[in-house]
Amino acid sequence: xxxxxxxxxxxxxxxxxxxxxxxxxxxxxxxxxxxxxxxxxxxxxxxxxxxxxxxxxxxxxxxxxxxxxxxxxxxxxxxxxxxxxxxxxxxxxxxxxxxxxxxxxxxxxxxxxxxxxxxxxxxxxxxxxxxxxxxxxxxxxxxxxxxxxxxxxxxxxxxxxxxxxxxxxxxxxxxxxxxxxxxxxxxxxxxxxxxxxxxxxxxxxxxxxxxxxxxxxxxxxxxxxxxxxxxxxxxxxxxxxxxxxxxxxxxxxxxxxx
Numbered sequence: 011x012x013x014x015x016x017x018x019x020x021x022x023x024x025x026x027x028x029x030x031x032x033x034x035x036x037x038x039x040x041x042x043x044x045x046x047x048x049x050x051x052x053x054x055x056x057x058x059x060x061x062x063x064x065x066x067x068x069x070x071x072x073x074x075x076x077x078x079x080x081x082x083x084x085x086x087x088x089x090x091x092x093x094x095x096x097x098x099x100x101x102x103x104x105x106x107x108x109x110x111x112x113x114x115x116x117x118x119x120x121x122x123x124x125x126x127x128x129x130x131x132x133x134x135x136x137x138x139x140x141x142x143x144x145x146x147x148x149x150x151x152x153x154x155x156x157x158x159x160x161x162x163x164x165x166x167x168x169x170x171x172x173x174x175x176x177x178x179x180x181x182x183x184x185x186x187x188x189x190x191x192x193x194x195x196x197x198x199x200x201x202x203x204x205x206x207x208x209x210x211x212x213x214x215x216x217x218x219x220x221x222x223x224x225x226x227x228x229x230x231x232x233x234x235x236x237x238x239x240x241x242x243x244x245x246x247x248x249x250x251x252x253x254x255x256x257x258x259x260x261x262x263x264x265x266x267x268x
Contacts, residue, residue, distance in 0.1 A: 030084065094127075177193070199236060
């Protein structure tokens with residue numbers, strides 16, 4: 011059993027939000043074009059979308075799942091041309107209510123992403139902490155977002171990314187019951203494929219290149235630190251609440267944020 015696990019392909023799932031021109035970041039989650047280019051140069055062609063997991067087996071040592079949350083307009087305007095230039099793919103998770111609104115991708119841009127070999131998934135309808143919703147509201151976030159994006163692109167939507175990375179076992183099961191094949195969280199870690207629940211490691215504007223590089227290399231010490239960080243983050247959020255946690259993060263990083 012241990013041997014089988016060791017032989018399974020390994021991927022480092024990454025999550026990015028808005029990409030901005032150098033010097034224009036205003037949010038904790040914004041990353042610069044230069045940093046994004048440097049990441050793509052490092053991972054090279056070892057970066058399939060979730061639609062093409064068999065490609066990971068070509069690089070058994072380490073591959074990457076690059077994902078984007080929220081469906082910002084920079085996904086199509088900045089990320090897509092660079093991904094195509096660097097022969098990389100990615101999966102983009104869209105907030106259904108934000109499609110065709112200022113600052114977010116349009117229906118035609120979503121189709122451009124697909125035409126470029128990218129995959130699309132759902133990031134809910136309204137981007138709320140789904141744990142705080144009733145069961146009927148939770149199901150609506152899963153089902154309505156899936157149907158609206160499918161109607162827009164004419165293809166099945168098989169992947170879901172939890173808003174704020176917040177989930178529980180009941181929500182995981184509901185996502186699968188609603189027809190999603192893979193769900194993405196914001197817990198740190200690597201993915202041993204195949205898998206249904208993917209951890210993801212955030213790349214944000216508060217990280218130096220050295221920190222980003224340690225994330226990309228995902229060594230044993232980094233993985234241990236990820237576990238400790240997730241435990242500490244959960245403890246702080248339980249103690250002070252999500253809003254105060256984000257306020258503390260903004261103060262420590264000197265950035266804005268949601």
